Amino acid sequence: MNHEQHTLLKxxxxxxxxxxxxxxxxxxxxxxIRDYVTEIRTDTMGNLIAIKKGSxxxxxxxxxxxxIGVIITGIDEKGFLRFSNVGGVSxxxxxxxxxxxxDGTLGVIGMEDLENMKDLKLNKxxxxxxxxxxxxxxxKVQIGDMACFYQPMAVLEKNIVSKGLDDRIGCxxxxxxxxxxxxxxxxxxxxxxxxEELGLRGARTAAYGLNPDxxxxxxVTSTGDTPKAKPMAVELGKGPAVxxxxxxxxxxxxxKKMMIDTANQNQIPYQLEVLExxxxxxxxxxxxxxxxxxxxxxxxxxxxHTPSEMVSKNDVENAILLLTKILEKxxxx
Amino acid sequence: xxxxxxxxxxxxxxxxxxxxxxxxxLHDAIAPYVDEIQVDPMGNLIAVKKGKxxxxxxxxxAHMDEVGFMVxxxxxxxxxxxxxxxxxxxxxxxxxxxxxxxxxVPGVIGAKAIHLQEPDERKKTLKPNQxxxxxxxxxxxxxxxxxxxxxYISFSSEYIEYGDQLVKAKALDxxxxxxxxxxxxxxxxxxxxxxxxxxxEEIGLRGAGVAAxxxxxxxxxxxxxxxCYDVADIKEPDYITQLGHGPALSILDAASYSDKxxxxxxxxxxxxxxxxxQFKQGTAGGNDAGRIHxxxxxxxxxxxxxxxxxxHSPVSVMHKQDFQNCIRWIELFLExxxxxxxxxxx
Numbered sequence: 090m091n092h093e094q095h096t097l098l099k100x101x102x103x104x105x106x107x108x109x110x111x112x113x114x115x116x117x118x119x120x121x122i123r124d125y126v127t128e129i130r131t132d133t134m135g136n137l138i139a140i141k142k143g144s145x146x147x148x149x150x151x152x153x154x155x156x157i158g159v160i161i162t163g164i165d166e167k168g169f170l171r172f173s174n175v176g177g178v179s180x181x182x183x184x185x186x187x188x189x190x191x192d193g194t195l196g197v198i199g200m201e202d203l204e205n206m207k208d209l210k211l212n213k214x215x216x217x218x219x220x221x222x223x224x225x226x227x228x229k230v231q232i233g234d235m236a237c238f239y240q241p242m243a244v245l246e247k248n249i250v251s252k253g254l255d256d257r258i259g260c261x262x263x264x265x266x267x268x269x270x271x272x273x274x275x276x277x278x279x280x281x282x283x284x285e286e287l288g289l290r291g292a293r294t295a296a297y298g299l300n301p302d303x304x305x306x307x308x309v310t311s312t313g314d315t316p317k318a319k320p321m322a323v324e325l326g327k328g329p330a331v332x333x334x335x336x337x338x339x340x341x342x343x344x345k346k347m348m349i350d351t352a353n354q355n356q357i358p359y360q361l362e363v364l365e366x367x368x369x370x371x372x373x374x375x376x377x378x379x380x381x382x383x384x385x386x387x388x389x390x391x392x393x394h395t396p397s398e399m400v401s402k403n404d405v406e407n408a409i410l411l412l413t414k415i416l417e418k419x420x421x422x
Numbered sequence: 423x424x425x426x427x428x429x430x431x432x433x434x435x436x437x438x439x440x441x442x443x444x445x446x447x448l449h450d451a452i453a454p455y456v457d458e459i460q461v462d463p464m465g466n467l468i469a470v471k472k473g474k475x476x477x478x479x480x481x482x483x484a485h486m487d488e489v490g491f492m493v494x495x496x497x498x499x500x501x502x503x504x505x506x507x508x509x510x511x512x513x514x515x516x517x518x519x520x521x522x523x524x525x526x527v528p529g530v531i532g533a534k535a536i537h538l539q540e541p542d543e544r545k546k547t548l549k550p551n552q553x554x555x556x557x558x559x560x561x562x563x564x565x566x567x568x569x570x571x572x573x574y575i576s577f578s579s580e581y582i583e584y585g586d587q588l589v590k591a592k593a594l595d596x597x598x599x600x601x602x603x604x605x606x607x608x609x610x611x612x613x614x615x616x617x618x619x620x621x622x623e624e625i626g627l628r629g630a631g632v633a634a635x636x637x638x639x640x641x642x643x644x645x646x647x648x649x650c651y652d653v654a655d656i657k658e659p660d661y662i663t664q665l666g667h668g669p670a671l672s673i674l675d676a677a678s679y680s681d682k683x684x685x686x687x688x689x690x691x692x693x694x695x696x697x698x699x700q701f702k703q704g705t706a707g708g709n710d711a712g713r714i715h716x717x718x719x720x721x722x723x724x725x726x727x728x729x730x731x732x733x734h735s736p737v738s739v740m741h742k743q744d745f746q747n748c749i750r751w752i753e754l755f756l757e758x759x760x761x762x763x764x765x766x767x768x
Binding site for chain 1: 657673674715720766
């Protein structure tokens with residue numbers, strides 16, 4: 090990772106962007122890629138659509154801008170905030186974390202006194218922003234405001250650790266591939282989607298509007314390489330993963346083969362992925378209109394939906410390489 | 423009179439898939455005020471009130487259906503076995519008065535009297551399949567003359583006004599939205615108003631999606647009756663909404679995240695015009711907005727609701743002021759629309 094890439098990734102990861110509030114991320118990406126594309130626009134849902142014109146097949150590449158977070162549902166007399174989840178947020182993971190609101194307000198997640206930690210649920214927890222009264226809190230935070238985890242990016246020797254790698258790392262891979270593609274006859278729709286964590290919502294409407302011939306989502310996937318992990322044959326550092334299936338999609342054989350063939354031809358390491366839970370944007374794309382053959386290029390990631398998600402630098406670089414090569418080749422289906 | 427219409431609408435039967443009676447009432451109520459009116463293949467009542475060129479096409483949606491039951495079988499002794507349609511709290515079923523089928527055959531949901539129950543039995547909620555409806559028939563043959571398998575069953579509950587401006591009725595979710603929408607159609611607006619009175623919301627938001635697909639609006643507002651649990655010692659945010667504190671603006675629920683631009687406009691309008699409103703607290707549940715906003719390339723959608731205590735029961739309760747404020751609020755929103763506004767290029 091060179092200095093520019095490091096700066097971009099840090100900006101993408103540390104910025105605020107829970108589902109439905111992707112504005113900052115969208116601005117960063119738009120600035121970053123506008124000179125590399127023929128057309129760039131935001132649709133009604135908030136998806137950023139960047140187009141590289143071509144005469145060939147229309148390919149939609151989707152990576153989601155949103156991250157999980159919390160939403161304020163109430164403010165008590167003493168200024169403590171009650172909250173609910175935005176996407177998959179575990180109470181255990183949230184406890185003691187710092188959260189960031191859009192205006193920069195910082196809060197800490199605490200819990201009521203519980204006899205048994207097994208009873209810990211989000212409705213037994215609160216956010217403390219240091220306000221002493223309801224009025225004081227209400228000056229900074231309103232019901233319905235969202236917050237995301239607050240953690241700086243950390244770069245280890247081989248790995249990157251941060252909140253929001255799901256799926257800013259996918260956005261990063263798409264941005265880098267978009268910049269590196271020398272020439273392509275395919276018509277490429279790079280879509281940075283919204284509200285994936287709420288149910289693949291942005292990808293659904295973007296795919297309808299663009300009507301692509303083929304869809305590829307770029308997202309993180311789980312690994313099975315940690316102590317007593319749920320069995321899964323994906324490991325960190327063994328290359329990007331070509332998804333076979335998850336709960337939302339059975340990847341189209343043509344798309345899968347295209348990814349595998351391209352990896353083999355270019356000596357890019359890859360691993361096959363079968364994910365027994367979760368879904369991603371391709372789940373929505375492949376069912377659009379009369380159906381869109383779709384696949385997923387995954388970046389193996391430990392500790393997904395925590396403030397310390399972890400990916401391998403090599404996997405990220407190889408994902409960029411593989412995506413670039415896939416998109417440069419004329420696609421026929 | 424919107425409350426007169428509300429009374430008639432709540433006293434009509436309209437369990438999901440059986441919205442005819444409600445649809446007919448609404449058809450007659452709105453026909454004089456709209457330019458086009460049709461019933462689509464799903465049964466949605468869709469009316470169009472044409473506006474001026476260059477103004478957006480705005481979908482206003484309220485669902486006609488209510489939760490209820492359906493006849494499953496009639497047993498040898500003439501008792502009616504039934505299945506629930508939509509989300510009903512099983513604890514509230516016993517001893518309720520219901521009406522069955524087109525002829526509205528009256529019946530009561532029966533169970534063993536408390537005197538005969540073992541202490542253990544009293545602690546358990548009886549499941550719908552352990553209950554029966556007593557329609558006074560003495561045999562299967564007699565029962566089958568009155569009702570047949572597949573007949574719809576709705577609660578019997580009179581509309582009454584009581585207390586300080588309160589209304590008690592069944593099916594305020596979402597006849598209150600239907601009555602509000604019908605009233606709004608009497609006004610004159612620059613924008614084209616598409617009114618969709620939808621079917622089958624309670625069994626999975628089924629009518630709204632196809633109505634939005636057919637009518638292709640620029641933006642949409644869903645008008646609902648929503649949860650209100652501001653009773654006894656319930657504290658914020660668990661009460662979700664408070665009765666009499668104005669219509670509620672949704673932000674996030676399980677089915678949609680309200681469009682920010684519409685939401686901000688609605689808040690500003692309410693503040694400027696001193697319309698009391700509240701934000702819906704809590705994120706459970708979902709409504710027609712879930713389907714509408716994901717239709718085609720996406721339709722910016724927001725939801726405004728009248729708080730209703732005890733929804734999905736025979737005795738939902740609302741405040742007349744919330745109802746009136748909701749009408750005024752949406753009217754002001756429609757009046758605020760400028761030329762070229764909200765029209766997105768696709």
